[in-house]
Amino acid sequence: MAVVTHAAPAPAERPTILTWLSTxxxxxxxxxxxxxxxxxxxxxxxLALVIRxxxxxxGLQLVDEEGYNQLFTMHGTIMMLLFATPAAAGLANYLxxxxxGAADMVFPRLNALSFWLxxxxxxIVLSGYLTASGPADVxxxxxxxxxxxxxxxxxxxxxxxxxxxxxxxASILGAINFVSTIYTRRAPGMSMLRLPVFAWTILVMxxxxxxxxPALTGALVMLLLDRRFGAAFFDPSQGGSEILWQHLFWFxxxxxxxxxxxxxxxxxxxxxxxxxxxxxxxxxxxxxxTILIGAYSFTVWAHHxxxxxxxxxxxxxxxxxxxxxxTGIKFFNWIGTIWGxxxxxxxxxxxxxxxxYLFLTxxxxxxxLGSPPLDFALHDTYYVVAHFHGVLVGGSVFALFGALYxxxxxxTGRRLSERLGKMHFWxxxxxFSLTFxxxxxxxxxxxxxxxxxxxxxxxxxxxxxxxxxxxYLLGLGTIPFLVAVVLAxxxxxxxxxxxxxxxxxxxxTSSPPPHHNFTSIPPIRSERPVFDARxxxxxxxxxxxx
Amino acid sequence: xxxRRPVQRAGxxxxxxxxxxxxxxxxxxxxxxxxxxxxTLYLGVNIVAAAVGVFVxxxxxxxxxxxxxxxxxxxxxAQTRGNLGLEIVWTVIPTVIVAxxxxxxxxxLTRVDSTEATPGAELDxxxxxxxxxxxxPGEDVAVSGIGxxxxxxxxxxxxxxxxxxxxxxxxxxLMIPQFLFKRDVNPGHVNVIQFTVEEPGDYGxxxxxxxxxxxxxxxxxxRAVERAEYDAWLAEEREAVAVEPASERP
Numbered sequence: 104m105a106v107v108t109h110a111a112p113a114p115a116e117r118p119t120i121l122t123w124l125s126t127x128x129x130x131x132x133x134x135x136x137x138x139x140x141x142x143x144x145x146x147x148x149x150l151a152l153v154i155r156x157x158x159x160x161x162g163l164q165l166v167d168e169e170g171y172n173q174l175f176t177m178h179g180t181i182m183m184l185l186f187a188t189p190a191a192a193g194l195a196n197y198l199x200x201x202x203x204g205a206a207d208m209v210f211p212r213l214n215a216l217s218f219w220l221x222x223x224x225x226x227i228v229l230s231g232y233l234t235a236s237g238p239a240d241v242x243x244x245x246x247x248x249x250x251x252x253x254x255x256x257x258x259x260x261x262x263x264x265x266x267x268x269x270x271x272x273a274s275i276l277g278a279i280n281f282v283s284t285i286y287t288r289r290a291p292g293m294s295m296l297r298l299p300v301f302a303w304t305i306l307v308m309x310x311x312x313x314x315x316x317p318a319l320t321g322a323l324v325m326l327l328l329d330r331r332f333g334a335a336f337f338d339p340s341q342g343g344s345e346i347l348w349q350h351l352f353w354f355x356x357x358x359x360x361x362x363x364x365x366x367x368x369x370x371x372x373x374x375x376x377x378x379x380x381x382x383x384x385x386x387x388x389x390x391x392x393t394i395l396i397g398a399y400s401f402t403v404w405a406h407h408x409x410x411x412x413x414x415x416x417x418x419x420x421x422x423x424x425x426x427x428x429x430t431g432i433k434f435f436n437w438i439g440t441i442w443g444x445x446x447x448x449x450x451x452x453x454x455x456x457x458x459x460y461l462f463l464t465x466x467x468x469x470x471x472l473g474s475p476p477l478d479f480a481l482h483d484t485y486y487v488v489a490h491f492h493g494v495l496v497g498g499s500v501f502a503l504f505g506a507l508y509x510x511x512x513x514x515t516g517r518r519l520s521e522r523l524g525k526m527h528f529w530x531x532x533x534x535f536s537l538t539f540x541x542x543x544x545x546x547x548x549x550x551x552x553x554x555x556x557x558x559x560x561x562x563x564x565x566x567x568x569x570x571x572x573x574x575y576l577l578g579l580g581t582i583p584f585l586v587a588v589v590l591a592x593x594x595x596x597x598x599x600x601x602x603x604x605x606x607x608x609x610x611x612t613s614s615p616p617p618h619h620n621f622t623s624i625p626p627i628r629s630e631r632p633v634f635d636a637r638x639x640x641x642x643x644x645x646x647x648x649x
Numbered sequence: 650x651x652x653r654r655p656v657q658r659a660g661x662x663x664x665x666x667x668x669x670x671x672x673x674x675x676x677x678x679x680x681x682x683x684x685x686x687x688x689t690l691y692l693g694v695n696i697v698a699a700a701v702g703v704f705v706x707x708x709x710x711x712x713x714x715x716x717x718x719x720x721x722x723x724x725x726x727a728q729t730r731g732n733l734g735l736e737i738v739w740t741v742i743p744t745v746i747v748a749x750x751x752x753x754x755x756x757x758l759t760r761v762d763s764t765e766a767t768p769g770a771e772l773d774x775x776x777x778x779x780x781x782x783x784x785x786p787g788e789d790v791a792v793s794g795i796g797x798x799x800x801x802x803x804x805x806x807x808x809x810x811x812x813x814x815x816x817x818x819x820x821x822x823l824m825i826p827q828f829l830f831k832r833d834v835n836p837g838h839v840n841v842i843q844f845t846v847e848e849p850g851d852y853g854x855x856x857x858x859x860x861x862x863x864x865x866x867x868x869x870x871x872r873a874v875e876r877a878e879y880d881a882w883l884a885e886e887r888e889a890v891a892v893e894p895a896s897e898r899p
Contacts (some may be wrong), residue, residue, distance in 0.1 A: 168862045168866075242859050246820055248818070248819050249861055340836070343837075344838075345819075345836055345837050345838070346838055382728055382729075385730075386730065386731065410857075411835065412835075413835075416762070417754075417758065420751060420758075421747075424747035428740060428743045428744050431743040432736070432739060432740055439735065441713060441716060442716065447717075448717070467698045467701065470747070471691075471695070475758050476687045477754075479761065480684075480687055480691065483831065483858060483859075543674035544674055547675055547676045548826070551865075554865035
């Protein structure tokens, strides 16, 4: 295939710091989101390495109990709310207008507001590190009354509340923008059932945000009122309820799991067809499964609360089991896409295949935890830690890296090094497996989570050492990625509009796209307009048998 | 071509990893009647989960290896868009499997949660930052302790033991790993649990719900003994309380 060179942007458009600070362009905002969330990810990852170093051997070596509590609180908070959620928002910001064939989001200024609220909310959460008593120490779940006064006295907890409330508002505003853009800005011919699966997952994710984040924001405000203004929402001795916090938190918190999973299911549904050279298998079923997962995700929250003794075990158990069915449908549709294809193992596809294996383990152990009697044994142990890292790291983070390798040429006009990408992938696959698979056994043999230490005679030292070694591999394995990004950005932009022979509309415009995205849009007659256009061009006069 | 071999090897490594994982995660044998039920359920569920996991992992591995691009790589494969029959099959089969899991779950849950049998010993448990008090109502006996190693609570073996769980501050959770069980100890919502220890012995207990700085340092020991030994212990404790004037009682 001939190398197509695209004209560099006119010198007048050369961006300055001010351009980035004042931008309302969805692509720039998307890149800001991705960059900021990735920086949070690196910080949260460093905290994880300190946690693993502390747990490598019994005894307290690096931090004391309070320091440890702050570590896992900030690690969880950063990874869930300052990394995974905004990273999905970043991808969506960049891709949704392109995928639906629009020039920008419906509300560009609101979009910018979302980003800055998120960034400063996140910085407020982290600013606890600048206070004398340190950051929040209540766990990312902030269970009341432990998060009330007089129990959590650090001002970091107040900063955590205020910062998270702001990022919650940012997510809600972003969701409004995504829904509006997908509903009203689709190009002619782009019916709802021709939307790329990624766009569908963002639509459902946005609906989840709209219904679930207000519960978190409300709960956080109530907690702040409890702490600083004499309210007693979560104090049973004054007529409040300690269980109420958990209901509010998990009414947000379980949809949140799907908020940071569905977009990445969407990513996988974009990558696998391209590198299998087939359309996605069972498009309508995948869309239906996405909607069902979204709807069911509001019925499962109290499976986090089986051990409270204050919820219906059977109801939340069957709801949890049922949500596994549409998730399974997705799995089989991904395999169905691979089946009969012509697979190439470019780096994005490697991450997608790694995702399939690792998410499988996280998903199956989720079903096990959905059985209340088994949860009685495994709740609050490392089994749960292994499970949700399987879903969130083996699932979402693997898919995110796949997405970054896949769309980096579109976003920058440059390709990330294959060799560095493979080093990155294999060290992460090995690192993940070492770090988290032993934690299932640690949890099953009774090692509780959120403990700064464990007994030397419990027989856990070897497994913990292995887990720690794995986490270092994850840390080291990230370096090739950072190097690849730096190297790629130092080279001139050379990527054609469609370097992967892909399917959806973002590949119909230059890499990177011009300010208003498209100079022309191919006819949209399926969910693969770029594929259709490529076929039409090949069927044209010059049929070259390569 | 040389670049395919690592892919094949990788596929095998990944399949082996998935199978290895599903074989891992073994629970200890439950030391109570309820824990034994939970252990049996866990084993059954894991066999089903492992079967599903291995099946899917093999399917992924097979399709990834079988359908990799070969020398004639540029021809487009058949553009299959879906198959209604298959979709129905892989919707119905998982539904049947989880329905089975649900039935088994409810059966065990009902037994584990049951507090109907008349207990041989009743205890009022109070958790606090960072320790436990176990009171024997009507017996005028209590054991209490903070920090490590924590109090030793004695219960009779082979008889239902009922514990009423309350917290005086934040949420804690009473966890005895060898019972394969835990239950939150709340400051508001009172929980009642019941279990029958089947083997005499000392069982380590701990807090499982994050409760502040010294969350990891509030263990206790549950000592299960024969009835006669239990009665003797109660009498001894009562005597000790009677000798010391009950100064702490209002």
